[in-house]
Amino acid sequence: METETQAxxxxxxxxxxxxxxxxxxxxxxxxxxxxxxxxPVNRNQLLLRPVDVEQLVGPDHPxxxxxxxxxxxxxxxFHDHIQAVEGVAGRSARDPRLLISLWIYAYLDGTxxxxxxxxxxxxxxxxxxxxxxxxxxxxxxxxFRTAHAExxxxxxxxxLALLAEEGLVDLEQVTxxxxxxxxxxGADTFRREATIQRHLEQARQRLxxxxxxxxxxxxxxxLEARQRAAREKIQRMEQAxxxxxxxxxxxxxxxxxxxxxxxxxxxxxxxxxxxxxxxPSYNVQFTTDAKQTVIVSVEVTQEASDAGQLQPxxxxxxxxxxxxxxxxxxxxxxxxxxxxxGMARREIDLIGPPLDGHKQKETLYEMRGVAPEFRxxxxxxxxxxxxxxxxxxxxxxxxxxxALVGQTKYTYWAAVEDCAACxxxxxxxxxxxGGRALVRTEDGPEMVAFRTKMETAEAKQIYxxxxxVAEFPNLCVKQKFGLRQFSVRGLKKVxxxxxxxxxxxxxxxWIRLCWRPQLAMPG
Numbered sequence: 001m002e003t004e005t006q007a008x009x010x011x012x013x014x015x016x017x018x019x020x021x022x023x024x025x026x027x028x029x030x031x032x033x034x035x036x037x038x039x040p041v042n043r044n045q046l047l048l049r050p051v052d053v054e055q056l057v058g059p060d061h062p063x064x065x066x067x068x069x070x071x072x073x074x075x076x077x078f079h080d081h082i083q084a085v086e087g088v089a090g091r092s093a094r095d096p097r098l099l100i101s102l103w104i105y106a107y108l109d110g111t112x113x114x115x116x117x118x119x120x121x122x123x124x125x126x127x128x129x130x131x132x133x134x135x136x137x138x139x140x141x142x143x144f145r146t147a148h149a150e151x152x153x154x155x156x157x158x159x160l161a162l163l164a165e166e167g168l169v170d171l172e173q174v175t176x177x178x179x180x181x182x183x184x185x186g187a188d189t190f191r192r193e194a195t196i197q198r199h200l201e202q203a204r205q206r207l208x209x210x211x212x213x214x215x216x217x218x219x220x221x222x223l224e225a226r227q228r229a230a231r232e233k234i235q236r237m238e239q240a241x242x243x244x245x246x247x248x249x250x251x252x253x254x255x256x257x258x259x260x261x262x263x264x265x266x267x268x269x270x271x272x273x274x275x276x277x278x279x280p281s282y283n284v285q286f287t288t289d290a291k292q293t294v295i296v297s298v299e300v301t302q303e304a305s306d307a308g309q310l311q312p313x314x315x316x317x318x319x320x321x322x323x324x325x326x327x328x329x330x331x332x333x334x335x336x337x338x339x340x341x342g343m344a345r346r347e348i349d350l351i352g353p354p355l356d357g358h359k360q361k362e363t364l365y366e367m368r369g370v371a372p373e374f375r376x377x378x379x380x381x382x383x384x385x386x387x388x389x390x391x392x393x394x395x396x397x398x399x400x401x402x403a404l405v406g407q408t409k410y411t412y413w414a415a416v417e418d419c420a421a422c423x424x425x426x427x428x429x430x431x432x433x434g435g436r437a438l439v440r441t442e443d444g445p446e447m448v449a450f451r452t453k454m455e456t457a458e459a460k461q462i463y464x465x466x467x468x469v470a471e472f473p474n475l476c477v478k479q480k481f482g483l484r485q486f487s488v489r490g491l492k493k494v495x496x497x498x499x500x501x502x503x504x505x506x507x508x509x510w511i512r513l514c515w516r517p518q519l520a521m522p523g
Contacts, residue, residue: 053133056125062108063126065515066101069507073158075100077151094136099144100155101130107504110482112497114142145500146493156503157320163294163506166514173290174325176313176334177470178306179478182485183268183280183494190260190270190280193244199263200237206230240266265489271304282486282494284477285309286502287317290329290469294509296321298502300495306333311342324348329466337406337447344446351463354451371427376438387412388438390428394418396438406444413437476508477501 057063078096105126106117118138120127163169191199207230213223243266247259262268262280271281283304287297297317301309310330318324327349330339335352343350365375373391380389388396396412414435419425429436443451453459477483483501486494 051133053129056129060516060519061126061129062511063101063105063130065511066104066108066507067097067130068515069159069162069510070097070101070104073155075151075155077154078148080151081147094140094144096144096148098131098136099141102127102136102141103145103500104504104507105130107481107483107500108508110480112482112487112500114138114145117141146488146496149492149496149499152496152499152503156499156506159503159506159510160294160296160321163292163510166510168292168509168513169289169294169296170291171289171296171317171321171323171325173327173329173465174296174317175288175290175329175466175470176285176306176310177288177331177474178283178285178309178333179474180271180273180281180304181284181300181478181483181494182273183262183265183282184486184489185262185265185268185280187270187279189262189264191240191263192257192260193241196237196240196244196261196263200234200241203230203233203237207234236263236266243267267302267491268489269302269304282491283309284498285313286470286473287313288469288473289325290465292509292513293469293472295473295502295505298498300491300498302491306331307336307339310334310339311346314343314346314348327351327462329463329470331466331470335450337404337444340450341406341444341446344449350450351459351466352454353463354454369426369430374424374428379438381440388440390414390436392422392424392428394422396436406447408442408444410440410442411437412440473505476505481505 075096078100082093084090084093102117102121103112106112106120109120109126111117111120115138117127118136118141121131121134121136160169207227210223210227210230240261240263244259244261247261248256251259265280268280268282270278271283272278273281281304283301283306285299285301285306286295288294289296297313297320299309299313299316303309310328314324314328324346325348328343328351330350330352332353332355335350335355337355340350361376378391379396382389386398390396394414395418396414398410399413400411402409402411414437416435419429419432419435422428454463481501481504483497486497488494488497
């Protein structure tokens with residue numbers, strides 16, 4: 001009984017919590033002592049108070065830098081589709097300077113969402129300063145972001161010209177690197193052709209039903225909206241079938257039936273991510289000037305591999321900047337024979353790790369069951385007779401040669417009867433129905449020069465610079481700008497969003513390297 005009483009007593013004790021005063025003690029307090037009084041917090045009220053919009057942000061705030069930069073650029077190409085003009089009745093259009101500044105600041109702020117920008121304009125001082133304390137609809141922001149591809153490209157070029165004038169870009173040395181950005185589509189939206197055809201037929205039937213309605217059952221606006229949605233679905237399904245045909249042209253016949261395409265974003269492709277997983281994505285290619293880490297070109301592609309993106313990037317830079325870079329730093333994903341030869345012909349100094357096909361060949365021999373003692377290095381080469389001799393003493397004469405880009409392959413075959421009667425066949429060529437074959441390769445002059453160059457200490461030291469330049473834009477746009485997944489769909493629109501990211505990144509570099517230092521200068 002005593003134990004139960006103690007348990008009840010200790011259950012009411014709370015460690016580190018002050019115990020309430022006893023009623024008797026409160027009654028015995030001095031008469032002159034009073035309880036403290038506090039101002040109440042009332043959130044159920046509306047306030048009307050003056051706001052000095054100009055004082056919402058400080059003189060060194062990046063919003064001021066963005067507004068100043070945008071105001072000094074030629075935005076005439078953004079005015080092409082504006083119908084509101086002076087002297088004619090109608091509502092005034094949104095100033096492109098404002099919408100451009102809002103999107104640039106939003107990317108720098110890590111909130112590249114039209115709805116979030118509209119919300120921030122209601123209370124965030126920086127957004128309020130840009131808008132003059134006015135609201136901007138998410139619909140207007142969303143439409144503007146994807147409506148001016150050529151004008152946006154022109155603005156990006158103007159900013160690059162400004163950075164070049166400031167000495168931040170010289171194209172002496174650039175890096176090329178790609179990063180996978182998730183598409184606005186789920187992995188579960190991928191379907192085969194039969195399913196897409198069924199969805200297409202259903203959408204067409206739905207549109208026919210809506211076209212037959214006379215407007216009595218639905219209002220005109222509702223009917224129009226549903227018709228528009230049905231037409232958009234038909235367009236997506238037709239596009240999905242076109243993309244499926246495009247993918248099939250790159251696949252062997254045995255894989256044709258397994259091809260799938262996303263119903264949400266048909267132009268997205270399944271790509272491997274940094275975490276080892278796979279997801280619908282696009283490959284964003286950045287060309288970055290190494291002098292002050294400025295992005296000089298950007299392109300979004302459906303190709304998961306980086307190898308085919310180097311030469312198009314150099315050609316694009318040649319067209320946009322009027323000159324090719326002197327030197328390009330790349331990782332091993334770009335140093336294919338085609339790229340080494342192509343860059344040599346463009347007279348661009350390529351710096352990157354040479355391809356090493358030894359491991360790939362070793363894996364291939366293991367898959368074929370070739371024993372280590374019968375690998376190519378065990379065969380004796382006779383240059384004078386142009387033939388090999390195998391470890392068992394059989395000859396492999398020259399049979400054919402194949403000229404490739406940057407390389408020539410020479411093939412040597414042993415006689416079928418020699419290998420069939422050989423006791424070492426299970427170790428040498430267990431899967432071959434004919435005689436043992438051997439391939440000797442000779443690099444072209446461009447490949448020889450490239451490998452020789454990359455063995456020098458100077459080239460290895462230059463290559464060390466690649467990581468800090470090439471990886472920084474990738475890290476910035478994903479970590480700071482929040483571009484881990486595109487907000488728009490389709491190759492054309494994701495390229496436009498990549499242009500916004502490119503512009504925002506370069507404006508950030510201009511603020512850091514030019515605007516702030518000039519602001520700090522006396523006078």
